[in-house]
Amino acid sequence: MKAHATICLVALALINQATSDDDDFKGWQGKDETxxxxxxxxxxxxxxxxxxxxxxxxxxxxxxxxxxxxxxxxxxxxxxxxxxxxxxxxxxxxxxxxxxxxxxxxxxxxxxxxxxxxxxxxxxxxxxxxxxxxxxxxxxxxxxxxxxxxxxxxxxxxxxxxxxxxxxxxxxxxxxxxxxxxxxxxxxxxxxxxxxxxxxxxxxxxxxxxxxxxxxxxxxxxxxxxxxxxxxxxxxxxxxxxxxxxxxxxxxxxxxxxxxxxxxxxxxxxxxxxxxxxxxxxKTLELRMQQHMINGLKVAKFLESHRNVEKVLYPGLKSHPQHELAKSMWSGTSGMMSFYLNSSITNEQSADTFLTSLKIFALGMSLGGVESLAELPFKMLDDWMTQVHRYTMGVSENLIRVSTGIENEVSLIGDLKRALDKLTDPNQ
Missing domain, CATH: 3.40.640.10 (Type I PLP-dependent aspartate aminotransferase-like (Major domain))
Structure with a gap:
């Protein structure tokens, strides 16, 4: 319980650093008011x-x-x-x-x-x-x-x-x-x-x-x-x-x-x-999608700030190459994102270690539910993509896909932090 409380306090501090600015919600197309x-x-x-x-x-x-x-x-x-x-x-x-x-x-x-x-x-x-x-x-x-x-x-x-x-x-x-x-x-x-x-x-x-x-x-x-x-x-x-x-x-x-x-x-x-x-x-689509975006932005910003993450792919981030294109067509973005674990500190087992260390993000296929999910596309794309095709596209062993749910963001970021920290500190 004490360790869990410490993780939550650390996560709360990280959220304060990675809080979504008002600018994150500006410039998108007008929402469907009805x-x-x-x-x-x-x-x-x-x-x-x-x-x-x-x-x-x-x-x-x-x-x-x-x-x-x-x-x-x-x-x-x-x-x-x-x-x-x-x-x-x-x-x-x-x-x-x-x-x-x-x-x-x-x-x-x-x-x-x-x-x-x-x-x-x-x-x-x-x-x-x-x-x-x-x-x-x-x-x-x-x-x-x-x-x-x-x-x-x-x-x-x-x-x-x-x-x-x-x-x-x-x-x-x-x-x-x-x-x-x-x-x-x-x-x-x-x-x-x-x-x-x-x-x-x-x-x-x-x-x-x-x-x-x-x-x-x-x-x-x-x-x-x-x-x-x-x-x-x-x-x-x-x-x-x-x-x-x-x-x-x-x-x-x-x-x-x-x-x-x-x-x-x-x-x-x-x-x-x-x-x-x-x-x-x-009936709750609007409420859920709004929270998916809020959580998605906070999670993506946290991931960008972590030393064990190399790159985050999320259209809601200004760093995404097509951020402006997304804003020109959409009124916001969902909780879907992918990110690469830092290749300089990872090995063939790092993705498995990260995913199996998660407690709130469930390791599973699918997306879009109220609960958060994480998966390893390299091993979970079934047989439709050859290994050569995966590498060519950029789907490597250290690429993680996340469906951010609508849980409390403190819990989500705390969960991700614990699993990411474990890559360089096995005692986490």
């Missing part, structure tokens, strides 16, 4: 239901009574449509300022549905730093089973992303796919310039943004020029690490109708209970 209200009320109208429930009922039914053969009321079968899922889809569209929303059983199911818009003989341009499931789908499924060719373009902090995409466009290019914030090196996608280039060069290309890392609270890709935005709702939108789901939002009716058909025929839909979980989680 999102908090919409997140609570869209899709939930008490007057729509006979008994006036303030909280949406969970319709666990699989089928619905018809008034006559072939004459259903509103719903027929829950794989096609369900009132609870319909409420979630209205909410998803609202959060992203879109017209149409679709819910899927996981983020990967949403990715698969969108990728299926490209058919036999089509060509896709995909950033090389995307969610591993996206990379694997294009590499191991689309190319192998669907005769879809894929060009992976290098995504770097200092690259002209729009020009890299332009050079990769072919006559049969149907889709361009980027993550709003890349995994795990936190490269910001220049959505505006890529969108402008596509519209000038080949306007029939579908521009897709996976915005899971940034969230609909901080970024609106459809307003910036994307045709489709998708989320792993498992992460920030739900925010409690207790349900898997995915969401797709668009303003394009033709794309929506195709995706709606695939949703029904593919059958990868979330259960009514899962939909209700996401709806409940989204």
């Amino acid at each position: 999102l908090a209200t919409r997140a609570i009320h869209v899709g939930e109208d008490p007057d729509y239901y006979r008994f006036g429930p303030v909280v949406l009922p969970i319709y666990m039914t699989t089928t619905f009574k018809q008034d006559a053969p072939g004459k259903p009321r509103t719903y027929k079968y829950s794989r096609d449509d369900n009132p609870t899922r319909a409420a979630l889809e209205l909410l998803l569209a609202s959060l992203d300022d879109g017209k149409y929303g679709l819910a899927f059983s996981s983020g990967t199911a949403a990715i698969t549905a969108v990728a299926e818009l490209v058919h036999d003989g089509g060509h896709v341009i995909c950033a090389d730093q995307v969610f591993g499931g996206t990379y694997r789908y294009f590499k191991q499924v689309a190319q192998v089973f669907h005769n879809v060719s894929v060009t992976f373009v290098t995504q770097k902090y200092d690259s002209n992303q729009a020009e890299e995409v332009r050079k990769a466009i072919q006559p049969n290019t149907k889709m361009v796919w980027f993550d709003g914030l890349s995994n795990p090196l936190m490269v910001v996608c220049d959505i505006v310039k890529i969108s402008e280039m596509i519209k000038k060069t080949k306007p029939d290309i579908i521009f897709v943004i996976d915005n899971t890392f940034v969230s609909p609270y901080f970024s609106k890709p459809l307003k910036l020029g994307a045709d489709i935005v998708l989320h792993s709702l498992t992460k920030y939108v739900n925010g409690h690490s207790d349900v898997t789901a995915g969401g797709v939002i668009t303003n394009n009716q033709e794309l929506y109708e195709k995706l709606k058909l695939y949703q029904s025929m593919g059958g990868a839909v979330p259960s009514p209970m899962d939909c209700a979980q996401v709806i409940r989680g989204a």
Whole structure:
């Protein structure tokens, strides 16, 4: 207990040194002033239901009574449509300022549905730093089973992303796919310039943004020029690490109708209970994202100040190469960051030592929950990236990825300090 108290006092002193300045919250785009209200009320109208429930009922039914053969009321079968899922889809569209929303059983199911818009003989341009499931789908499924060719373009902090995409466009290019914030090196996608280039060069290309890392609270890709935005709702939108789901939002009716058909025929839909979980989680989206950013800034500044950290990759820091780009598109940034342990004092076991010494940050995959997580991308990216590819990109043995939760910042920084100090002082 005494040691814990000492660590907390030290952490509190470090926080006072690394407190976020008011300037850290200036210069970002204006926040969505009505999102908090919409997140609570869209899709939930008490007057729509006979008994006036303030909280949406969970319709666990699989089928619905018809008034006559072939004459259903509103719903027929829950794989096609369900009132609870319909409420979630209205909410998803609202959060992203879109017209149409679709819910899927996981983020990967949403990715698969969108990728299926490209058919036999089509060509896709995909950033090389995307969610591993996206990379694997294009590499191991689309190319192998669907005769879809894929060009992976290098995504770097200092690259002209729009020009890299332009050079990769072919006559049969149907889709361009980027993550709003890349995994795990936190490269910001220049959505505006890529969108402008596509519209000038080949306007029939579908521009897709996976915005899971940034969230609909901080970024609106459809307003910036994307045709489709998708989320792993498992992460920030739900925010409690207790349900898997995915969401797709668009303003394009033709794309929506195709995706709606695939949703029904593919059958990868979330259960009514899962939909209700996401709806409940989204009600606190604004409060959670604000705290994720506050904690993220404090944690990132602390990490920058520690002798055993070589470099921090966090768009909220002025040191991030694309800090100004992020501020030009987003209203803030989430709790996602990566950092390199100091290579001059680390060895092959240092990352493992650091991660297994953490007590509050759980060593685990995923992100966006209220709890803080840490992982080692070099060993935890499954098999989608070869070792050579990892080194080339900068994903080395000393790169740590962190999802900063909304716990008390004293506890978080104390936990990180203890684990970092242990690298040079095993007695910590």
